[in-house]
Amino acid sequence: MNKKKRLPNDCFALPRGITWTPVDHALEQLKRGLSTVKQSERIPLKHCVGRVLANSLYAIVNNPPFTNSAVDGYGFVGPARGSGNQLKLLPGVAAAGRPFNGTVSKGSAVKVLTGAVLPGGVDTIFLEEDVETKENSSISFTGPLKVGANTRNSGEDVKAGEKLFTAGHKFRPQDLALLVATGIAFVDVYSLLKVGVLSTGNELLDHGLEYPHLEKKGKVFDSNRPMLLSLIERWGFEAIDLGVICDEKNLLRERLDEASSRLDVIISSGGASSGDEDYVAKLIGSEGKLENWRIAIKPGRPLALGLWNGTPIFGLPGNPVAAFVCSLIFARPALWLLAGCGWIDPVRYNVVSSFNKKKKPGRREYLRARINHDGEAEIFPSEGSGRISSLSWSSGLLELLEHEESVCKGELVRYIPYSSFDL
Numbered sequence: 242m243n244k245k246k247r248l249p250n251d252c253f254a255l256p257r258g259i260t261w262t263p264v265d266h267a268l269e270q271l272k273r274g275l276s277t278v279k280q281s282e283r284i285p286l287k288h289c290v291g292r293v294l295a296n297s298l299y300a301i302v303n304n305p306p307f308t309n310s311a312v313d314g315y316g317f318v319g320p321a322r323g324s325g326n327q328l329k330l331l332p333g334v335a336a337a338g339r340p341f342n343g344t345v346s347k348g349s350a351v352k353v354l355t356g357a358v359l360p361g362g363v364d365t366i367f368l369e370e371d372v373e374t375k376e377n378s379s380i381s382f383t384g385p386l387k388v389g390a391n392t393r394n395s396g397e398d399v400k401a402g403e404k405l406f407t408a409g410h411k412f413r414p415q416d417l418a419l420l421v422a423t424g425i426a427f428v429d430v431y432s433l434l435k436v437g438v439l440s441t442g443n444e445l446l447d448h449g450l451e452y453p454h455l456e457k458k459g460k461v462f463d464s465n466r467p468m469l470l471s472l473i474e475r476w477g478f479e480a481i482d483l484g485v486i487c488d489e490k491n492l493l494r495e496r497l498d499e500a501s502s503r504l505d506v507i508i509s510s511g512g513a514s515s516g517d518e519d520y521v522a523k524l525i526g527s528e529g530k531l532e533n534w535r536i537a538i539k540p541g542r543p544l545a546l547g548l549w550n551g552t553p554i555f556g557l558p559g560n561p562v563a564a565f566v567c568s569l570i571f572a573r574p575a576l577w578l579l580a581g582c583g584w585i586d587p588v589r590y591n592v593v594s595s596f597n598k599k600k601k602p603g604r605r606e607y608l609r610a611r612i613n614h615d616g617e618a619e620i621f622p623s624e625g626s627g628r629i630s631s632l633s634w635s636s637g638l639l640e641l642l643e644h645e646e647s648v649c650k651g652e653l654v655r656y657i658p659y660s661s662f663d664l
């Protein structure tokens with residue numbers, strides 16, 4: 242049921258000669274190289290929110306299931322004239338869940354409440370507040386009223402057999418209402434993507450330890466792993482903590498072997514460039530399959546993308562800001578593709594810039610930004626990718642495209658709120 246599919250070794254291969262990969266090119270490679278790795282499983286409806294539909298889903302019953310009243314009022318055989326409508330009132334009432342057993346003939350009416358099955362003969366309802374009743378034996382009202390007024394036809398929303406969702410749809414809470422209404426009790430969804438997260442670096446310390454003398458030993462707290470694990474969970478995948486690994490090839494190999502045998506994706510941070518201690522890129526390069534992408538992006542390069550025993554690995558940069566941005570831009574759509582959801586682009590908005598900025602052409606930049614009280618975008622004063630506080634300060638990213646060389650106050654800029662990344 243939950244068997245893992247392997248990806249081919251050349252799925253990320255870049256054309257020869259490309260050194261600095263444009264962001265869109267890298268995204269295109271991911272889109273083309275990756276495919277759904279999960280099998281499907283059948284789950285009860287109540288567990289489907291956040292899961293990805295594996296087969297197209299069709300309505301079993303009509304919504305509404307029967308023609309019923311949209312208001313509280315009086316049901317009769319329509320239409321009604323503009324004035325002088327007088328009808329005999331039958332005893333009894335048709336209420337939601339309590340149908341009226343008799344038949345209403347022309348010239349008669351019966352009280353009908355919202356949601357009630359239309360009594361036999363009734364095709365039109367007059368609103369209760371516009372009707373005058375006389376001694377509970379007759380009603381009079383002023384029309385005109387068309388046949389079918391104030392009723393809801395069986396299947397007018399959805400007909401049995403109609404397609405509700407196509408494979409790849411990620412269920413939201415409001416979808417449950419539709420599924421329930423159309424008679425669905427179980428859905429086939431892709432099994433949860435299992436994503437392992439590890440940090441690499443001799444300098445890293447697990448959080449939650451007693452406050453140590455960081456500077457004496459040159460240690461920093463491992464900020465990336467809790468952040469990345471939480472991102473994975475937030476996106477609805479199964480997050481597996483693979484711990485911290487020091488810069489040591491054998492330990493890293495062991496951890497990757499173990500993780501790749503049971504997980505669908507591995508995300509690591511740190512050690513992804515070509516320095517002496519950058520074992521992630523080195524190891525995947527020598528013993529796995531590495532596409533070490535020098536992506537023209539700030540913050541973010543390098544992103545070591547590879548396969549270890551057929552399991553995709555995202556080797557993110559160690560700097561927390563770069564790790565975060567690369568996760569949103571590259572890992573998120575890739576993970577959703579692997580999970581069966583297809584490719585998802587974040588929604589971007591044009592907003593007015595409140596600042597001036599010069600930029601190097603040729604690379605894409607993501608600036609940590611937020612919307613100020615005037616509704617304009619402002620950016621964090623420093624662009625340092627170790628400035629972790631900027632992530633909490635900001636409410637989204639500004640995307641400056643490769644060809645852009647400056648931003649002037651008052652110009653429109655592309656803003657991607659974190660909510661566009663489901664955060």
Ligand code: AMP
Pocket residue numbers: 440441442444445461462463464465466510511512513514558559560561
């Ligand atoms: P690296 O990509 O391994 O060269 O690391 C770049 C910078 O990011 C270095 O200053 C590291 O100490 C820092 N760094 C790497 N991993 C983490 C992490 N998990 N948490 C916080 N900082 C990190």
Ligand code: MG
Pocket residue numbers: 441442443511512518559
């Ligand atoms: Mg390192």
